[in-house]
Amino acid sequence: MRYLPGAPIILAVLVTIPGCALPEKKTTEAWKLADSAREHVTDPALEARIFKALDAAAMAGTDPSISHFHVRAGTTIELEGVDHTIVGGNSEWAGYPEAIHGETSLMNHVINTVGPDAAYRDVEFLAFYKDGGCRGGGSCGDCRDYLMTTTRWQDLLMVCGSGEDHLVHVSRFAEWVVPEDEFPEVDADAIGLRRETLDALVEAALEAREGGVSLFTPAEEHLGVAALTTEGEIYRAAGADDAAFHYRYPLGAVLQQAAAYRDYFVEAIVVATAPGHIPRVSYRDRQYGYESSSFNAKRGHPPIKLIVLEQDLEESTIRYRMTTFEEALPGAFSTDSFMPEAVDQFLEQRAEP
Numbered sequence: 001m002r003y004l005p006g007a008p009i010i011l012a013v014l015v016t017i018p019g020c021a022l023p024e025k026k027t028t029e030a031w032k033l034a035d036s037a038r039e040h041v042t043d044p045a046l047e048a049r050i051f052k053a054l055d056a057a058a059m060a061g062t063d064p065s066i067s068h069f070h071v072r073a074g075t076t077i078e079l080e081g082v083d084h085t086i087v088g089g090n091s092e093w094a095g096y097p098e099a100i101h102g103e104t105s106l107m108n109h110v111i112n113t114v115g116p117d118a119a120y121r122d123v124e125f126l127a128f129y130k131d132g133g134c135r136g137g138g139s140c141g142d143c144r145d146y147l148m149t150t151t152r153w154q155d156l157l158m159v160c161g162s163g164e165d166h167l168v169h170v171s172r173f174a175e176w177v178v179p180e181d182e183f184p185e186v187d188a189d190a191i192g193l194r195r196e197t198l199d200a201l202v203e204a205a206l207e208a209r210e211g212g213v214s215l216f217t218p219a220e221e222h223l224g225v226a227a228l229t230t231e232g233e234i235y236r237a238a239g240a241d242d243a244a245f246h247y248r249y250p251l252g253a254v255l256q257q258a259a260a261y262r263d264y265f266v267e268a269i270v271v272a273t274a275p276g277h278i279p280r281v282s283y284r285d286r287q288y289g290y291e292s293s294s295f296n297a298k299r300g301h302p303p304i305k306l307i308v309l310e311q312d313l314e315e316s317t318i319r320y321r322m323t324t325f326e327e328a329l330p331g332a333f334s335t336d337s338f339m340p341e342a343v344d345q346f347l348e349q350r351a352e353p
């Protein structure tokens with residue numbers, strides 16, 4: 001069962017409602033596990049902790065001033081025989097469509113309360129209270145990156161409690177994770193690009209990696225990327241970090257450059273890292289790619305090819321792995337998921353015919 005813990009930005013709704021910070025009192029009738037949840041929750045004590053967290057999440061304060069989409073999150077952890085119930089919620093700031101998401105808010109509060117080691121060891125689940133019921137979609141890419149850093153994500157459960165029928169749905173976070181070494185390996189000839197075009201993309205990605213800004217980023221995480229659009233243009237970008245840790249993600253950057261030329265439909269993206277490593281494509285960058293690939297779908301173009309390069313240490317051979325953002329970010333959402341007409345209208349006005 002999928003549900004919607006993420007915090008989508010609803011672009012067209014820009015009306016700010018002041019004073020919506022405190023949630024109204026919720027009735028917390030008895031929760032009941034959905035049948036499909038029982039395979040994940042067999043321990044009655046865990047079930048009780050989940051219900052306790054949902055009761056608390058229902059009361060979590062949020063401030064989604066742009067989207068008006070409340071993400072109320074909670075978890076209960078047992079530490080030295082004592083239950084700690086901790087909540088988090090999303091908060092957006094006006095001006096730019098930026099947000100702190102429910103997942104990152106919650107885990108930050110858990111770390112504040114019990115420290116990072118206990119948070120990593122003891123958080124079993126993140127629970128979300130949803131007024132409108134549990135339907136569709138997983139966490140955004142950025143939240144996936146953070147949860148993979150701060151939790152034992154391989155065992156983490158994602159819980160949604162419906163405010164409508166009080167049924168509790170449970171998924172495994174690991175269902176939303178696709179490691180890069182599982183991207184299928186392909187021969188250059190099977191990629192579906194002319195060889196000279198592929199070679200030009202590879203060269204551009206490798207050259208881009210020589211640039212960028214990597215003051216804090218480990219060498220193997222510093223990426224160069226190149227994007228080919230349906231117009232036949234090639235754009236390039238590299239990661240850039242800074243003292244505020246507001247990382248500029250390379251796939252996001254290359255898509256942003258193409259968009260600045262109204263070149264919205266991307267055919268392929270090539271990603272390169274240090275020799276001897278498979279490039280790690282962050283889930284945040286996968287989110288940018290997924291959003292862009294949803295534009296392709298609108299015009300009947302195929303999904304973007306996501307191609308990662310693996311050079312050997314001597315830089316004498318290159319292996320290719322290829323997937324799509326749809327495959328690499330299971331359970332994703334894009335603006336098209338919520339506002340398909342707004343995306344149609346946007347592309348109608350901005351994209352070159």
Ligand SMILES: [Zn+2]
Pocket residue numbers: 006007101102103139140141142143144
């Ligand atoms: Zn998120």
